[in-house]
Amino acid sequence: MTQGPRSGPALYDLVAEGVRVLFVGFNPSPRSVQQGHHYAGRGNQFWRLLAASGLTPRLLPPEEDHLLPCWGLGSTNLVARPTVGAAELSRSELRAGVPHLRRLVASYRIPLVAYTGKGVYLAATGKPQAPWGVQDGSLTGGAIDFVLPSPSGLARLPFAEKLRYYRALAERIQRPTE
Template identity: 35%
Template sequence: MSKHARPPVLPDVLEPGLRLVLCGTAPSRISAARGAYYANPGNYFWRTLHAAGLLPQPLPASAFRRLPEFGLGLTDLAKHHSGNDDQLPADAFDVPALRRKITRHAPCVLAFTSKNAAQAALGARVAYGAQSVR
């Protein structure tokens, strides 16, 4: 079975015109098992979105499908795998698919939740922070 023949581990949360789309590498094993992005109770993702003013209140991971209400979206480079970056197969990242999604949905900003995701998507080493690539 090809890597694209099976369904994604977690669905994209994308629609046209979002102000910010967050892209990770792949869901963790806990997130995959729970069927929700950033579902590990020790992960600060949801609290950080609230603390940064992107959400009016912290959401539980199970409410990830509500993010477009707040102008936010989610995706991953590895849609068909889960686990730590060092556990993913070499061909797990689908950069062309990410580029198609971002072109189609045209968010104001694409941000990466990991340096590995940014480097894979941009094809070069990156420093933390805003990138010159558009």
């Protein structure tokens, strides 16, 4: 079901056949790597956003991240190396993660890639700006790119505003492919 980390201490990609949405973050936090689970930071709202939007049927603790593929969801990062903040990553390091992302999407025929933050999407694409939601074009060559607000508790958007976009993603995946 999962592929191994690319190098050093990192998290495994959570991906499997049947994944319809692949969440892509900058990189894991040291806490996530220490715990061995995605989005395990104390202030991270990822799991609350998934449950409140209906993407998962209940609130999952990070320790149950392995269940994501059961609901057609997966998770990876542009960079496998853990850091306290994304500012510790170079632009070239972030762009170097794109081929791995493309391989995952192609190998598993993932139809939708959801970037967990505008910064993640902008770093991956090299674009200067992007709106929330569905993007024009596809970084991975066919999958729909969808930009979500960062689930980090440090992100300035209020939870309700973040939830609006996670709900839009949930609605999007309920529609037949266009």
